[in-house]
Amino acid sequence: MSVLSYLLSKSFLKTIFRIILTAVTFFIFLVVFLRLNTRHGDFILVPDLIGKNIEEFQSELVELDLQYIISDSGNYNPEFKINSVLDQIPKENAKVKQGRKIYLTLNASDFEMIEIPRITGTTVRQARKTIESLGFVFGEIEYVDDIARDEVISIFHDGTELNEGDFLKRTSIIDFKLGNGKQ
Numbered sequence: 571m572s573v574l575s576y577l578l579s580k581s582f583l584k585t586i587f588r589i590i591l592t593a594v595t596f597f598i599f600l601v602v603f604l605r606l607n608t609r610h611g612d613f614i615l616v617p618d619l620i621g622k623n624i625e626e627f628q629s630e631l632v633e634l635d636l637q638y639i640i641s642d643s644g645n646y647n648p649e650f651k652i653n654s655v656l657d658q659i660p661k662e663n664a665k666v667k668q669g670r671k672i673y674l675t676l677n678a679s680d681f682e683m684i685e686i687p688r689i690t691g692t693t694v695r696q697a698r699k700t701i702e703s704l705g706f707v708f709g710e711i712e713y714v715d716d717i718a719r720d721e722v723i724s725i726f727h728d729g730t731e732l733n734e735g736d737f738l739k740r741t742s743i744i745d746f747k748l749g750n751g752k753q
Contacts, residue, residue, distance in 0.1 A: 608667075616672065618662035619655045624676075627655065635668040640676055648741075650677045683737040686725075690734070694720045694748055705740035716749030723747045 576582055614634050619627045631638050647656055657675040660666060684704050689697045698708050716723055725732045726745045732738065 613665040613667060614670075616658070616660050616662055616664045616666055619658050619672070619674065620662070621650060621654050623651060623654045627674075631672065636666070636670055636672055638672045638674055641673045647677055652677055682740055684740050686732050686734060686736045686738060688734045689725055690722050692722055694722060694746065697722045697725075697746065701744055706738070707741060707743045709743040709745035711746050711748055713750040714747050715752050717751065717753055718749040719751030721749045723749055 614636065616636070617627075617630055617634070619630075627638070641659075650656060654677050655674050656677050659673045660670075684706070687700060687704070689700060692700070694711070702708060714723055724747045726747070727738055727742055732744070738744075
């Protein structure tokens with residue numbers, strides 16, 4: 571039997587018809603199954619959660635059948651309330667399915683406490699770099715009589731003298747007493 575006569579035979583054509591019928595049936599079943607399980611076209615708009623605390627947004631997300639995961643709370647922004655949302659992924663008004671997880675970054679409870687390094691006896695330039703790299707704010711300078719010009723004699727926060735090893739909140743203002751080069 572030649573190849574051409576086999577391709578035109580009833581048994582080959584029946585086999586091809588069954589293969590095509592099975593493929594089309596499987597494709598239709600797959601399309602219907604995916605439409606039902608993925609809820610194609612059915613979505614929820616993500617609400618704006620920025621600035622809200624857990625009590626405020628939790629009931630809102632439960633009502634919309636959305637889950638939340640707190641991904642980070644290490645940052646502190648003084649413009650927001652403690653434990654309020656700083657950032658969210660996906661963003662507000664994004665279209666998502668029911669049960670989607672919303673990743674939230676919360677405002678930390680406060681600035682962390684940082685240990686004061688050895689600053690006295692250094693130049694004002696070195697001291698400025700050191701305290702600013704730790705997150706403190708360089709405050710006012712007061713000159714006192716000392717032979718070492720522009721050397722840090724002592725440091726203060728809100729009028730209280732600070733020593734090496736003391737702890738102070740990040741972004742605190744540190745004031746300096748420097749030598750003026752006179753005895």
